[in-house]
Amino acid sequence: MNHAAQQGHQLNPYAIALCAAGRWIASRHWVPATGGNFSIRSGQHRALVTASGKDKGELSPQDLLPVSWPEGELLCPGKPSAETALHVRLYQLDDSIKAVLHTHSVQATVFSRLIQAEQHVFSGYEMQKAIRGQLSHDQHCPLAIFDNTQDIPALAAQVARRWPQVQTASALLVRGHGLYVWGQSLEEAKRHLEGWEFLIHCELERIRLTGTL
Numbered sequence: 281m282n283h284a285a286q287q288g289h290q291l292n293p294y295a296i297a298l299c300a301a302g303r304w305i306a307s308r309h310w311v312p313a314t315g316g317n318f319s320i321r322s323g324q325h326r327a328l329v330t331a332s333g334k335d336k337g338e339l340s341p342q343d344l345l346p347v348s349w350p351e352g353e354l355l356c357p358g359k360p361s362a363e364t365a366l367h368v369r370l371y372q373l374d375d376s377i378k379a380v381l382h383t384h385s386v387q388a389t390v391f392s393r394l395i396q397a398e399q400h401v402f403s404g405y406e407m408q409k410a411i412r413g414q415l416s417h418d419q420h421c422p423l424a425i426f427d428n429t430q431d432i433p434a435l436a437a438q439v440a441r442r443w444p445q446v447q448t449a450s451a452l453l454v455r456g457h458g459l460y461v462w463g464q465s466l467e468e469a470k471r472h473l474e475g476w477e478f479l480i481h482c483e484l485e486r487i488r489l490t491g492t493l
């Protein structure tokens with residue numbers, strides 16, 4: 281990258297905001313050992329995606345790579361996240377999505393392995409109201425769970441097939457892998473992340489104490 285492009289990158293407000301979100305997420309221990317990836321929409325058909333293999337708590341703006349779709353073009357040199365195809369598919373499925381955050385917390389990983397069903401319904405938690413569209417603890421909020429695979433385009437296609445089921449939660453779980461959340465702003469995506477991590481932690485404790493799913 282030439283000097284002017286490098287400087288433009290350093291000053292990109294989307295990039296700066298996503299790096300700060302990465303530091304916050306890492307401080308919560310939700311992205312150990314380079315796990316996780318993040319993106320933020322920067323135009324109708326483009327987004328900045330974290331480079332692959334970086335420590336997500338120590339990102340700098342040049343670690344955010346511009347990608348565009350439908351061609352899946354990478355707009356500058358670098359290796360984008362191995363899970364870029366899933367981020368792109370989420371932006372394509374819903375134009376209102378502005379940011380996608382993927383984490384590898386212990387609780388989401390363990391919880392996703394305990395649930396054999398293709399979704400788990402959350403109900404009775406006040407914290408459900410952290411999720412867009414959830415107005416009461418009485419509502420039933422299903423969280424979809426997908427089997428893990430290294431074939432990310434195939435996973436993205438499955439998410440698209442189950443989109444009506446997935447959409448309500450602004451989140452999905454990948455079994456033995458981690459959590460994906462999104463929002464209509466980065467702030468909303470962060471709220472969804474903290475809300476879901478809390479809800480999953482509560483369910484894991486409930487299952488541990490009662491022995492019932």
Ligand SMILES: CSC[C@@H](O)[C@@H](O)C(=O)COP(=O)(O)O
Binds near residue numbers: 312316360361363382
């Ligand atoms: C620590 S391995 C985790 C990866 O396989 C992957 O699931 C992940 O979340 C990070 O991949 P990345 O390519 O850095 O975006």
Ligand SMILES: [Zn+2]
Binds near residue numbers: 382
């Ligand atoms: Zn991952």
